[in-house]
Every structure is written in C-alpha cells, then in structure tokens.
Amino acid sequence: MFEILYQDNELIAINKPSGWLVHRSWLDKNETVVVMQTLRDQIGQHVYPVHRLDRPTSGVLLFALSSEIARLMSQQFTTKQIEKTYHAIVRGYLFDEAIIDYPLIEQLDKIADKFADKNKPAQQAVTFYRGLSHIEVPIKVGKHDTARYSLVELKPQTGRKHQLRRHMKHIFHPILGDSKHGDLHQNRAFSQYFGIKRLMLHASTLNIVHPTSLKPIKIEAKLDQHWLEILSHFQSND
Structure with missing residues (x-):
C-alpha cells in the first residue's frame, strides 16, 4: 500500500516509490502494475493524475x-x-x-510521440540548485582513487x-543512478559501494493552492531507508 501524504474530498497525494510507472505507457507495454490502478484499488475510487514523476523518481505525487x-x-x-522541491545526489562537489x-x-x-513536431525549437528551462552537503568515498573510478558526491x-x-536530470x-x-543522462561508470561504482541501484532523485515537497478552499497546502514526502543510509555518510557544508 502507498503511503498517503494528504487526502480530502478533492485531492490525494502519495509518496511514490522509485520504480513505479504513474500510468500504463507505450514505454513499457508489458507493465501491468501502475500507480493509478493500485491507488484506485487502495482507496476504492478513481484517481486523476495532475502531474507526473518519471518511473525511477520517488516522492510527492498528486492526484485529483x-x-x-x-x-x-x-x-x-x-x-x-x-512550487516543487527535489533532492538529488550528484557527482562531484557542489557548494554554491x-x-x-x-x-x-x-x-x-x-512510439508515444510518433506524430509530434520533430523540428520544434528548444524550450526555456530554468532550475534553481543549492548544494547542501558532500562526501568523499574510497571508490576508484577511472584514474581517480576516490569519488566525490553532493x-x-x-x-x-x-x-x-x-x-x-x-x-x-x-x-x-x-x-547518480541516471542511466540515460548520467555517468555509467560512476553509477556502477556508486551502486556497488552502497548496495543501492536506483535514481537518486526525490520529489520532497509540493506547494499548491487548494482548488476549492484556495488555501495554500504544503505536502512533504520523507526519504526512504536507502536515502537515509546514504545520507548518514554526508557532511554539512555549513
């Protein structure tokens, strides 16, 4: 059963585990266990997605x-x-x-975008980031004897x-753990050292305005045990 983070008569939010598809997709036609159907069965009513998280991303997922x-x-x-806030573990040191x-x-x-415009120009994309803490571990990757993560x-x-990503x-x-946009050598070394094979990206908080009461709501999703085990090794940048 999913951990329910918020629920009223209009909305429900869960802490989505890594590895779950939000809904059936052409990307994996053989996958029959998806969040939408499982959550519907859990609460006994239909749910309607209002945003999505990639399959390997964990954290706050909101439905109407x-x-x-x-x-x-x-x-x-x-x-x-x-307003969305994520946490991630990345290669190298980021202090600023x-x-x-x-x-x-x-x-x-x-398949899914077969008829989409393939000549569409690049779209504006803006991300704020802030380095929180860092770690250096005895992992040999390439010519380096240690690996640094933030x-x-x-x-x-x-x-x-x-x-x-x-x-x-x-x-x-x-x-770390990004098989499509990441560093495969670092991913392999990180996975072997910590015994964890997953994308280290978590949707931590979601700030919304309630659609009927118009009151601001902050929904938070705690980190799972894998995250906590890794973070116990980190040092604060302060």
Whole structure:
C-alpha cells in the first residue's frame, strides 16, 4: 500500500516509490502494475493524475479525485503556481547555489510521440540548485582513487521532460543512478559501494493552492531507508 501524504474530498497525494510507472505507457507495454490502478484499488475510487514523476523518481505525487478538480489543478501547474522541491545526489562537489537557465529540445519517444513536431525549437528551462552537503568515498573510478558526491536541493521553475536530470548533466554534475543522462561508470561504482541501484532523485515537497478552499497546502514526502543510509555518510557544508 502507498503511503498517503494528504487526502480530502478533492485531492490525494502519495509518496511514490522509485520504480513505479504513474500510468500504463507505450514505454513499457508489458507493465501491468501502475500507480493509478493500485491507488484506485487502495482507496476504492478513481484517481486523476495532475502531474507526473518519471518511473525511477520517488516522492510527492498528486492526484485529483474528479476530472473537474484535475482540470483546475492542471491549470496551476501550467501557470506555474505550483512550487516543487527535489533532492538529488550528484557527482562531484557542489557548494554554491545558482540558477541553470538552459533551453532544452523536447525529447520525443519513438512510439508515444510518433506524430509530434520533430523540428520544434528548444524550450526555456530554468532550475534553481543549492548544494547542501558532500562526501568523499574510497571508490576508484577511472584514474581517480576516490569519488566525490553532493546532496543538492533542486527547484524547477519550468516543467520540461527530464529537466532536472538534463540540467545537472549540463553543468557536469549528473544525478547518480541516471542511466540515460548520467555517468555509467560512476553509477556502477556508486551502486556497488552502497548496495543501492536506483535514481537518486526525490520529489520532497509540493506547494499548491487548494482548488476549492484556495488555501495554500504544503505536502512533504520523507526519504526512504536507502536515502537515509546514504545520507548518514554526508557532511554539512555549513
């Protein structure tokens, strides 16, 4: 059963585990166990997605309990009234805070986006990041005898596909466990050392305005045991 972070008559939010598809997809036609169906069975009513998380990403995932509420919440995401905060573990040391303003060309899926415009120009993509803590471990990767990692806070200001993963790659600090945009050698070494094989990206908080009461709501998702085990090794930057 999913951990329910928030629930009322209009909305429900869960702490999505890493590895779960939000809904059935052309990307994995053989996957029959997805969040939407499992959550529907858990609470005994239909749920309507208002945003998504990539399959390997964990954390806050929000659903509406009616199509009308889903429409209202989708408008909040479209008009950037939603504030999202993620945490990630990346390669190398990041001590500062800055804004990545780097347009991204939309990544198309061969099947799902078969008829999409393949010549669409790059779209604005903006991410705020802040280095929180760091670690150096005795992992030999290439010519280096140790590996350095940082815990970072990420706040996307836009919502492009794989934006956080692509932006961190752009500044040469890819997220650990990212098989598509990351460093495969670092991923393998990190996995072997910590005994954990997953994307180290977690949707920690979601700030919304309730669609009917219009009150601000902050929804938080705690880190799982794998995260906590790794973070116990980190040192604060303060």
